[in-house]
Amino acid sequence: MDMMKKVPVREQDPKVRATNFEEVCLGYNEEEARAEASRCLKCKNPKCVGGCPVSIDIPGFIKEVQEGNYEEAAKVIAKSSALPAVCGRVCPQESQCEGQCIRGIKGEPISIGKLERFVADWSRENGFVPAAPEKTNGRKVAVIGSGPSGVTCAGDLAKMGYEVTIFEALHEPGGVLTYGIPEFRLPKEGVVQPEIDNVRKLGVKIETDVIIGKSVTIDELLDEEGFEAVFIGSGAGLPMFMGIPGENANGVFSANEYLTRSNLMKAFRDDYDTPIVAGKKVAVVGGGNVAMDAARTALRLGADVHIVYRRSEAELPARAEEVHHAKEEGIIFNLLTNPIEILTDDNGWVNGMKCIKMELGEPDASGRRRPVAIEGSEFVIEVDTVIMSLGTSPNPLISATTKGLETNRRKCIVAEESNGKTTKEGVYAGGDAVTGAATVILAMEAGRAGARGIHEYLSGQEEA
Amino acid sequence: MYKILKAEKLADKIYLMDVEASRIAKACQPGEFVIVRMDERGERIPLTICDYDREKGTVTIVFQIVGASTERMAGLKTGDSFIDVVGPLGNPSEFVHDNLEEVKNRKYLFVAGGVGTAPVYPQVKWLKEHGVSVDVIMGSKTKDLLILEDEMRTVAGNLYVTTDDGSYERKGMVTEVIKDLVVNQGKKYDVCVAIGPMIMMKFTCLMTKELGIPTIVSLNPVMVDGTGMCGACRVSVGGEVKFACVDGPEFDGHLVNFDEAMKRQQMYKTEEGRALLRLHEGATHHGGCGHCGGDE
Numbered sequence: 001m002d003m004m005k006k007v008p009v010r011e012q013d014p015k016v017r018a019t020n021f022e023e024v025c026l027g028y029n030e031e032e033a034r035a036e037a038s039r040c041l042k043c044k045n046p047k048c049v050g051g052c053p054v055s056i057d058i059p060g061f062i063k064e065v066q067e068g069n070y071e072e073a074a075k076v077i078a079k080s081s082a083l084p085a086v087c088g089r090v091c092p093q094e095s096q097c098e099g100q101c102i103r104g105i106k107g108e109p110i111s112i113g114k115l116e117r118f119v120a121d122w123s124r125e126n127g128f129v130p131a132a133p134e135k136t137n138g139r140k141v142a143v144i145g146s147g148p149s150g151v152t153c154a155g156d157l158a159k160m161g162y163e164v165t166i167f168e169a170l171h172e173p174g175g176v177l178t179y180g181i182p183e184f185r186l187p188k189e190g191v192v193q194p195e196i197d198n199v200r201k202l203g204v205k206i207e208t209d210v211i212i213g214k215s216v217t218i219d220e221l222l223d224e225e226g227f228e229a230v231f232i233g234s235g236a237g238l239p240m241f242m243g244i245p246g247e248n249a250n251g252v253f254s255a256n257e258y259l260t261r262s263n264l265m266k267a268f269r270d271d272y273d274t275p276i277v278a279g280k281k282v283a284v285v286g287g288g289n290v291a292m293d294a295a296r297t298a299l300r301l302g303a304d305v306h307i308v309y310r311r312s313e314a315e316l317p318a319r320a321e322e323v324h325h326a327k328e329e330g331i332i333f334n335l336l337t338n339p340i341e342i343l344t345d346d347n348g349w350v351n352g353m354k355c356i357k358m359e360l361g362e363p364d365a366s367g368r369r370r371p372v373a374i375e376g377s378e379f380v381i382e383v384d385t386v387i388m389s390l391g392t393s394p395n396p397l398i399s400a401t402t403k404g405l406e407t408n409r410r411k412c413i414v415a416e417e418s419n420g421k422t423t424k425e426g427v428y429a430g431g432d433a434v435t436g437a438a439t440v441i442l443a444m445e446a447g448r449a450g451a452r453g454i455h456e457y458l459s460g461q462e463e464a
Numbered sequence: 465m466y467k468i469l470k471a472e473k474l475a476d477k478i479y480l481m482d483v484e485a486s487r488i489a490k491a492c493q494p495g496e497f498v499i500v501r502m503d504e505r506g507e508r509i510p511l512t513i514c515d516y517d518r519e520k521g522t523v524t525i526v527f528q529i530v531g532a533s534t535e536r537m538a539g540l541k542t543g544d545s546f547i548d549v550v551g552p553l554g555n556p557s558e559f560v561h562d563n564l565e566e567v568k569n570r571k572y573l574f575v576a577g578g579v580g581t582a583p584v585y586p587q588v589k590w591l592k593e594h595g596v597s598v599d600v601i602m603g604s605k606t607k608d609l610l611i612l613e614d615e616m617r618t619v620a621g622n623l624y625v626t627t628d629d630g631s632y633e634r635k636g637m638v639t640e641v642i643k644d645l646v647v648n649q650g651k652k653y654d655v656c657v658a659i660g661p662m663i664m665m666k667f668t669c670l671m672t673k674e675l676g677i678p679t680i681v682s683l684n685p686v687m688v689d690g691t692g693m694c695g696a697c698r699v700s701v702g703g704e705v706k707f708a709c710v711d712g713p714e715f716d717g718h719l720v721n722f723d724e725a726m727k728r729q730q731m732y733k734t735e736e737g738r739a740l741l742r743l744h745e746g747a748t749h750h751g752g753c754g755h756c757g758g759d760e
Contacts, residue, residue: 169691171501171508171548209550211691214496215487237693241705248698248705248724250731257694265507265688273507273533274688275732348727395692397710 004107007036009114014328018299021183021268023190024325025089028111030068033118037066040110043102048112051100053445056080058097058112065115074123077116082155082199083148083444085124085191086177088117091441092319124194132202137161141454142227144212144398147175148440149431150233151199152447153454157231158202160455165227167210172264175235177440179264180256182293184300185322188263213401222426228461229426229454232413233447236394236432242285246342247388251277251350255286255294255389262297279303279385283353285339286389287311292322294387295331305331306381310338310358310371334381336360338373342386352380392437402427412436419453420446428453465545466500469522474611477529478579479538480514485549486521488513494586495557495682495714498523499690501548502540507533510687510709512583512659513552514612523549526582526611553690554713557587557657558680564594572598573645573653573677574620575638575668577660578605581612583682584659589619597621599651601641603664607632638664639671646675653677658717662729666722673718681717683708685728699725 001007010026011017017024028036040062048058057076064073077084093099093113101109122128139162143154146168154164172178177192186192200206212218212234221227239254241247258276261267265274278301284294287309295305307326309316312335316323327333336358343352357377360369399407406414406423413422413429420428430446432438470482488498497512515524529535540546559567572591576584581602591598600620604610605628617623626634626641634641638660645651656679658668665681672679685697685708692710699708702719706712 169550170689171550209548210487211550211553214552215491215550237691239693239695241695241698243705248700248728250728254695257688257696260688260694266505272505273536275507277731347730348724392693395710397692 006108018329028118047100048097051097054080070122073119082152085120143231145233146173149443149447152444153231153451154204155199156451165205168208169211179260213397218402231450232429234433236437240390249344252386282385283383284387287316291389420450466549488551492552493556494590496552498551514582528579570654573656574600575658577664580660592619603638669717679717
């Protein structure tokens, strides 16, 4: 084998997978995993660990994989991560662990994500589960939201002996892992549910259908229901629209709605009741991972799909792997293009989208070159469905109903990065609710910090 | 699971259920709604809370069969359960938070159309409990479709019932009753609250605008999550985009773009029709009969 190159990972053929919702990437088998693990240089001062937001002992678990001790490898990962099967699949490794790998200087970095995924999948298939604490300390902590930050925080607190209840507004736990990221990237029954069940096995209770701020408030949880501390991991789930004419036409969806219908409600399956408008020709506006997910979902529902993005390919915020997969599946990219109006027929249905060509000007505050409209370059794309994927912001429901909880101008909860402490005593927060839309692994890191903060807070109270 | 303690057919295609949901029963206020999902395969369906019993921990919902999902739901009996009941959602009616003395000084007119009587009832009841007597107009297509008349009679100050076909009480639309009360009987109202089919709310608003009565409507657009994360329920109010589930469901009726809202309600008409066909005719229809395109 070529030690400079990654052991290739098996994937479904693009033509076949474009018509189904099965997982695209099939992952490594034992032989492939051990071969890839053997490429690791086992650095004394491993840069990869510094690139991982939760600092997994990467050379440590890779050494175990190389030797075939998969259970040991799982234990090494479990010390730092509660969701390895998820993170191995959805982390942007190229800008994290793998981006720091020494092997990557002259050749390709170690496939750390695929190895983590292999270990996690092996653990699940072989019934390896994390050990539950022997007894609890009887102190109750509430966690709001069952996405990556909440689940991580709950798992960590349970391991420390706390009695943890997660409150989830939707009918299934998992947050964006359940409603946002599609089956073909992250299988729900096969991967997400078992990983959340592992957290239940640590003694964590999950109460679904509870909307904090409506069904019960944080103040009531603290004052009436006996919780001593609260962690808010409610995410950033409020979709943005462009504010252009015609945006309320029939056939215009937020990516959140489109993906929720497909992923959470399983609208892509005939035996489920929730409908979805598949569309014949779909434009997805935006260039992030969510845009790629929505585009690839529409493609699988049978549509011709265009990604419409106002900057150029180099600025696409989506992971390189997702862009590559989308192109392989036949998604067309209309770059340097910005919608200015949605056109409709007499019945209020979309029948076109007026766009304008863009060029890149000077870098803006984010460091990316600012797109500038080219005057007189308007043109119309004929489409019957438009999916807006322009980003999301935190839902103000919780902050609006909790006394003394401060938010900033972007409606994000103000919290300390090291321990999640908010402006309200006993209340901690982390993940997208604090940072705005970011990544799964950063949310997990924040959940971990929040658990640490809550433990310090409650330990201090005991002494007082 | 959320147990159904009472399931009752109120009229043709209209059903009432008392459902165990203690958190919601404890927290809910008039004007708010719940989302229910009947089973694993079910959709999330928004339904206004029609009544609640804080001690028994139950909420009452009323729904009408409009598609395959609600038809399946109508088959549930006392003792069955919903897999999910979420809420309370949306904002309470304005008067819940207003100064009670000011509320008492206002003259309210409630207009309930068809199954919209269900969400009007808890508002009128709340006002009666707080010493406010209000006028209520109930409109129905026919006598047989009239629901909750006795319940409404016990909480309303004056109740005016009208049927489109004249099969009971007055004959005619609710708008004609409004006009009669104000123009012929010289009644004065400070606020009108109209809840019912979108078309009825639209025409009520046209009438009250003419008569100069500020009007609140409760919108019932398509919803998915009901918590503000998708925008399926977006409506234009005064030229601004609002999400009915978190900004509403009650809005200033004179500012609502009803034509757009009605078009958006039709978005899944074809899919709903198809699902209903599948439910009635099962697999036998799937070959395609040559006339309707089958299941394509």
